Amino acid sequence: xxxxxxxxxxxxxxxxxxxxxxxxxxxxxxxxxxxxxxxxxxxxxxxxxxxxxxxxxxxxxxxxxxxxxxxxxxxxxxxxxxxxxxxxxxxxxxxxxxxxxxxxxxxxxxxxxxxxxxxxxxxxxxxxxxxxxxxxxxxxxxxxxxxxxxxxxxxxxxxxxxxxxxxxxxxxxxxxxxxxxxxxxxxxxxxxxxxxxxxxxxxxxxxxxxxxxxxxxxxxxxxxxxxxxxxxxxxxxxxxxxxxxxxxxxxxxxxxxxxxxxxxxxxxxxxxxxxxxxxxxxxxxxxxx
Numbered sequence: 128x129x130x131x132x133x134x135x136x137x138x139x140x141x142x143x144x145x146x147x148x149x150x151x152x153x154x155x156x157x158x159x160x161x162x163x164x165x166x167x168x169x170x171x172x173x174x175x176x177x178x179x180x181x182x183x184x185x186x187x188x189x190x191x192x193x194x195x196x197x198x199x200x201x202x203x204x205x206x207x208x209x210x211x212x213x214x215x216x217x218x219x220x221x222x223x224x225x226x227x228x229x230x231x232x233x234x235x236x237x238x239x240x241x242x243x244x245x246x247x248x249x250x251x252x253x254x255x256x257x258x259x260x261x262x263x264x265x266x267x268x269x270x271x272x273x274x275x276x277x278x279x280x281x282x283x284x285x286x287x288x289x290x291x292x293x294x295x296x297x298x299x300x301x302x303x304x305x306x307x308x309x310x311x312x313x314x315x316x317x318x319x320x321x322x323x324x325x326x327x328x329x330x331x332x333x334x335x336x337x338x339x340x341x342x343x344x345x346x347x348x349x350x351x352x353x354x355x356x357x358x359x360x361x362x363x364x365x366x367x368x369x370x371x372x373x374x375x376x377x378x379x380x381x382x383x384x385x386x387x388x389x390x391x392x393x394x395x396x397x398x399x400x401x402x403x404x405x406x407x408x409x410x411x412x413x414x415x416x
């Protein structure tokens with residue numbers, strides 16, 4: 128069931144809760160583009176794991192109002208508003224792909240509320256010293272992030288057009304990405320169920336506009352608003368070795384900056400391999416609880 132929570136500045140945030148209502152809470156932060164209905168284990172599986180999963184649309188996606196010029200750290204007040212509305216005192220966070228930086232923001236800025244953080248196939252900050260940010264990255268992402276850093280109007284036009292194509296055919300986004308996918312990702316998206324979940328996710332995310340997508344990409348290429356070295360809660364960084372959408376070097380760089388991080392690199396796995404490890408990571412996240 129989808130509910131609305133009002134942010135501290137009066138915006139509407141679309142929220143969904145699934146799994147075991149009495150279990151420890153995990154905020155799941157969706158990818159880019161993405162929404163609260165992004166791929167997750169089925170409700171019964173979440174119930175068996177004993178976890179209560181809270182998902183929400185970041186500003187500009189799905190049912191959430193836009194927050195223009197937002198930075199990654201701006202996710203924190205929204206998470207707090209949702210947690211307080213649901214009367215959740217302590218919780219873990221899990222971010223996949225574009226949700227990864229947002230999960231790290233919660234870990235850095237909410238040490239009294241966050242128990243653990245899981246980060247799957249994340250990007251590193253744009254200004255990551257010593258990291259060749261584009262090395263090994265698919266051309267489609269190179270073009271988008273280059274435009275975000277140099278000409279936001281070009282980025283906006285590009286993503287508005289892409290979002291319109293996805294609204295017309297939500298399955299088209301996976302089809303468009305397939306030529307760039309390594310074999311490991313091709314295997315995962317060959318599953319009709321996974322493709323259906325992804326299509327539903329993209330349709331919900333971009334049904335109204337491309338605003339959330341645009342703002343995510345701009346935020347990744349701007350200062351994130353927190354220091355990775357300030358993170359003290361346990362962090363699990365997971366990445367597929369063959370990832371071309373968020374290259375594995377990004378997670379290696381993050382691991383070197385976060386004192387509390389442990390890193391898991393899986394060979395013969397790529398970006399969409401993160402979908403398969405969610406149950407194991409959820410189990411790790413709630414272990415302390």
